[in-house]
Amino acid sequence: MMLKQTILYITIFFIGFSSLLSAQEKETESQPKIVVKALAKADAILLRWGVTDKYAWKHGNQYGYIIERTTVLRDGKPLANPEKIILSGDTIKPKPLEEWRTYVQDNEMAAVAAQAIYGESFQVNNEGDNQLLKIFYESEELDRRFGFSMFAIDRDFEVAQYAGLGYVDTNVKENEKYLYNIKSAIPTKKIEIEPSGIFINIKDREELPKPADFFGYFYQNAFVLVWEYDQLKPYYTAYNLERSENGKDFTKINNVPITKLADTPYTGVSYTDSIPQYGKKYWYRIKGTSFFNETSPPSDPAVLIGFKEIKSEPLFTSSNIISENKVELQWSFAEDEQWKLKKYELLRAETAIGPYKIVIDSIAPDQKKVTYSPLSDINYFKLKAVGKNQDYKKSPPAMVQPIDSIPPKKPQGLEGTVDTLGVVTLKWSKNAELDLKGYNILRAYRKDQEFTKLNKANLIKESFIDSIDMTSFDKEVYYHIVAEDNRYNESLRSDTLILIKPDRIPPTSPVFKTYEIKKNKVSLSWINSSVEDWKSTIVYRKEAKDSISQPWQKIFETSIDTVTSFIDGKVNPGKKYNYTLITIDQGGLESEPTPPILINMPGALLQPGIKGLYATVDREQKFIQLTWRFTNRNAVEIQVYRKTKETPFILYKRLDPNDNRWIDQKLITNTSYTYAFKATFNDGSISEWEEIEVKY
Secondary structure, rough: OOOOOOOOEEEEEOOOOOHHHHHHHHOOOOOOOOEEEEHHHHHOEEEEEEOOHHHHHHHHHHOOEEEEEEEEOOOOOOEEEEEEEEEOOOOOOOOOOOOOHOOOOOOOHHHHHEEEEHHOOOOOOOOOOOOHHHHHHHHHHHHHHHHHHHHHHHHHHHHHOOOEEEEEEEOOOOOOEEEEEEEEEEOOOOOOOOOOEEEEEOOOOOOOOOOOOOEEEEEEEEEEEEEEEEHOOEEEEEEEEEEEEOOOOOEEEOHHHHOOOOOOOEEEEEEEEOOOOOOOOEEEEEEEEEOOOEOOOOOOOOEOOOOOOOOOOOOOEEEEEEEEEEEEEEEEEOOOHHHHHHEEEEEOOOOOOOEEEEEEEEEEEOEEEEEEEOOOOEEEEEEEEEEEOOOOOOOEEEEEEOOOOOOOOOOOOEEEOOOEEEEEEEEEEEEEEEOOEEEEEEOOOOOOOEEEEEEEOOEEOEEEEEEOOOOOOEEEEEEEEEEOOOOOOEEOOOOOEEEOOOOOOOOOOOOEEEEEEEEEEEEEEEEOOOOOOEEEEEEEEEEEEOOOOOEEEEEEEEEEOOOOOOEEEOOOOOOOEEEEEEEEEEEOOEOOOOOOEEEOOOOOOEEOEEEEEEEEEOOOOOOOEEEEOOOOEHHHHHHHHHOOOOOEEEEEEOOOOOOEEEEOOOOOOOOEEEEEEEEEEOOOOOEEEEEEEEEE
């Protein structure tokens, strides 16, 4: 069958029922499946289905589909033996080619579907191509046939029935509910397709939603109508746009249904309509078309008026400086567009690129000059011509600079550093003057010396790198900066910055004076370095178990020269520690470390004992159970002492240090016992004493 129309090959992603198939196909790439939708009407159930794979569609056209209906509920009650019938009788396939011939003459979607199913060719001529390319073209052709077929039947339910993918069940009853199963009749050796079903009765009628977020606006001499598409995609495959001149009588203006042909990141769709008559009010609304050719309720109308846009822009013709603070601006505008104007607005900015702010509003449309004040050092103006329908055109910017005899403000925030090589880095805060030309750097080596300008051209950035002689006897260097504007007005000099040259000779070392051990703490005292530029003294400590690899740890630092002592309380009994001192001068140079001193801390007399001692009394079994916690690895044993009110403590039991439970069965009824625990260690020390009283 050859159609008059030629279907061109374009790469698009079809939206609608076919998009549901595409999404399902992505989820079930391993096995094709059937996707089904249904609609309940007063006297029928409408079924519409499709497949997620092009090969499933191809074989489905050949072998068809089977519709199995099972009556599950009657009068709201489940049937003990559900009634199952085959609605389709034989398989459902696309109608024979002869039945399409008359139908396609009046239905474009039918023509597309018929060409996809029965057409001789759906691709460009590829004669002479090699066999591999022919296989590729055949696969491409099947993609196009499948895509165009799904697109066409999405737009017309009757076309879906002709294509063997739609069915109307009229043998339905109001008091029954049915389970429809759509199955493929394709032999499984060719392809396996997962069936699909839907549970429905004629009471399950659903109101179609009203199209949402419909609005319009005037743009470039046309009306642009926009509405939400993706949100209602499960309901509608296309839309019709209607227009009215009185808000009551609407007429469809689109020749073909409006649909979204491209898969884009935007959820809406738009339509552009030419303006029949400028200055006249028009009402627009849309109606959606469902998979089953149903029409939605109309959207809320959008009311629009077309108007002629301003095409000319105003142009400044002169700017007359009246005083240091006031200017008169004059402009011109095309006379043939004067009737479109509503007003002018004068805009001003500090720079040519803006941002611009309105400084004078509502200038009359027949006015051609205006006076503005106060002026800044530099001013940029634009004139905005506003049309009667809020469209506008802006003039190019015009710069106005009044007479300037005011110098820039005194620069602030001058600071800098000098490194050991004599490289000086200066920086300062930026001046706010708009007509600022730059900065000049001045230097001297003595307070009473005349300052010398260092830079030839004005500095634009707020930084400067200088190099000074480190071999001179001057210990300091002095700097000023001066700001200069475009009229060569100079500011006052900045505050003087005094930088001290770095000292290359390290300071002498401090000296330990005394040390003392008090209550498990080490008290140190020393004599500070005698250098003039002393900055701080630092105390370092390390454990004396490995003098080579053990790192020194800074434990104290003072920048107060009267502080010459320190007490170290973070030491452990039985450990040996080395201490040393260093001095840092104002230039950051460090002295040699003081010869270290070694301090041997005495061991602890009492070590931590057992914890969590707890007693449980069992008078029926006649025993007392004691439990505790103890984790010291250096313990030799745990000693248990016992006493009563009449007898003193005696060593009662020796236990392994890893034990945490012990039972005493040598008991006398109605007696109070006191138990005491202590541990002994391999260095001869003992733990703290822990007691508990138990009444038995």
